[in-house]
């Protein structure tokens with residue numbers, strides 16, 4: 043090889059220097075200049091080659107999923123089909139590094155990539171013995187070779203020397219050592235000390251014994267000849283030879299040597315761990331470039347949840363319910379600590395590879411608590427506010443509650459605890475569907491977020507798609523007092539600064555309602571049990587009984603459970619109460635063993651007040667039955683109760699008067715219940731007795747100002763949710779002044795039918811906005827517009 047010092051120009055200047063003594067200084071200067079120039083050329087040339095042929099030290103690693111306590115949960119082959127698990131230097135027993143350096147390259151810490159002395163010696167040995175003797179390879183040169191194996195030629199040896207220097211230029215000694223321990227071959231497709239530790243010793247690389255360390259140090263020299271699990275005897279011989287040799291070099295003491303020599307070699311090929319398979323796949327998609335993913339999975343809890351899910355599902359399968367999924371969040375770290383996507387990943391018969399925790403499903407009633415919280419924050423309700431559970435004017439299949447009855451009047455607490463549909467739809471109408479969907483979208487429900495401009499009220503009854511993970515996270519916002527923390531999958535996900543979805547006062551009132559035990563979503567066999575966990579919980583069952591849900595939380599944890607079939611088959615018995623809640627309760631009862639009981643503190647800014655039990659509003663003059671209620675001052679409804687109205691009546695209370703027809707002979711004032719037209723219609727239909735205001739004075743000549751017909755069955759501007767394929771119809775009913783005998787109905791400006799007084803008509807609506815007109819036989823007309831959507 044032509045070295046820069048051999049350049050002819052330099053020899054020339056030597057000549058000139060020796061000839062003329064008087065100009066030796068200038069000669070020396072010239073010599074130095076040329077030497078510097080030559081060196082600079084060499085450097086530039088090197089850098090140029092370095093630039094054109096950069097070092098490639100990117101290694102494709104196996105994807106490793108670690109638990110919160112750094113245990114290996116799941117490992118997958120690298121994209122080039124190798125078991126190559128990335129180990130950091132600090133993860134490896136320092137004795138292993140020391141042994142490797144001592145055995146392979148004692149001057150590793152000092153040479154620039156090649157070891158000139160060793161190289162010269164090897165060259166000399168090659169020439170003198172006449173055959174090719176390997177050796178003199180530094181660890182750096184070995185790394186170069188392992189990164190890209192080349193044929194063993196002299197030219198390639200030079201190339202490897204160059205590449206080694208190049209590598210040293212770019213990487214620190216520890217970085218090179220890091221590549222080395224991750225690339226060492228251990229036979230078959232196992233590379234690196236970490237994969238070897240796990241797959242041959244079922245151990246973390248930190249926990250290796252001295253005998254195991256020396257074993258791992260010798261195998262890469264001839265991995266096919268030293269196959270762990272196959273050539274164990276041969277390996278022990280070689281191991282003991284090296285143990286003695288290294289002991290003489292003073293790497294470890296006599297006692298350690300004796301122990302190591304006596305240690306049997308129990309290596310065999312272990313399978314790579316395959317826990318949390320669904321989460322592993324999800325995280326691989328989310329973080330494709332991270333070879334090691336540190337999760338928050340708690341192995342003990344994960345195991346219990348997995349076992350509970352598979353045990354329960356085995357019982358459910360006899361009823362045609364095939365699968366379940368569970369997600370669990372730590373309410374303090376906002377991290378996922380357990381994640382079960384199906385009852386068994388390997389069960390192809392039940393599509394076990396489907397990830398039930400991240401599949402889009404209908405939530406049924408499971409979104410209702412968020413609507414009630416929002417309605418509390420909007421000042422529409424408090425827990426004791428009276429809501430109406432009365433049928434809308436539907437014909438055929440009606441949007442019934444779970445038990446197909448209507449309850450008339452009940453408190454908001456009861457309506458939520460009983461998960462009633464009609465009060466929820468009414469409340470969503472009042473809160474505003476856009477605001478509600480905006481909240482849900484902000485709380486992480488992506489499907490709703492992508493469609494929030496077109497979605498209607500049906501969302502509140504489950505006419506939308508959510509994932510178990512998303513919804514569990516949304517429930518954890520309730521546990522966090524309404525604060526909206528993004529969920530953390532890995533320890534690399536920072537705890538983010540969060541905003542607020544609901545006030546702490548509203549969420550506290552929701553906790554109280556969801557903790558109550560008088561409710562239909564208590565599982566059958568839990569009704570008399572004293573083993574109910576102290577949690578707030580809510581169930582959901584989707585339309586067609588395809589999905590059963592149960593969500594629960596306490597200050598520590600939020601757990602979400604889904605039960606159903608991955609192919610969407612509905613099962614008549616399926617319900618959140620009987621299928622999902624038992625799993626939820628078992629998980630919380632397990633957690634309660636290791637947890638001291640605690641509960642949420644009542645937040646400041648939430649006060650008590652007495653309200654009228656008939657309305658939930660501050661009492662008016664005639665309200666006598668008062669109850670205690672929670673309320674948010676300056677937010678909660680504050681108008682006085684008017685559940686009774688004073689009416690002027692005659693002595694027998696069979697005629698009522700207005701101010702313009704009060705008789706001279708005398709009258710008295712009587713209180714009557716102030717009922718909405720809808721509730722009166724419901725009482726009439728169900729023949730429920732109520733106190734009616736007596737008919738108006740027949741002699742009254744009161745003038746009606748607006749005497750066009752009133753459409754009584756439908757409300758202008760309201761959205762009606764119908765069940766698809768249920769042949770539901772909307773009712774057309776009217777009230778009109780006494781001079782009217784007949785009216786004419788129009789739908790979207792097209793004549794529909796004529797009707798006489800008291801005649802009930804029905805029509806089958808299509809989705810969208812519908813204009814309904816009612817014209818009477820005197821030519822007076824009323825128009826309303828309603829929206830119809832299908833679940």
Ligand SMILES: [Zn+2]
Pocket residue numbers: 654655656657661662664665666683684685686
């Ligand atoms: Zn009252």
Ligand SMILES: [Zn+2]
Pocket residue numbers: 699700701702703704738739742743744
């Ligand atoms: Zn009158």
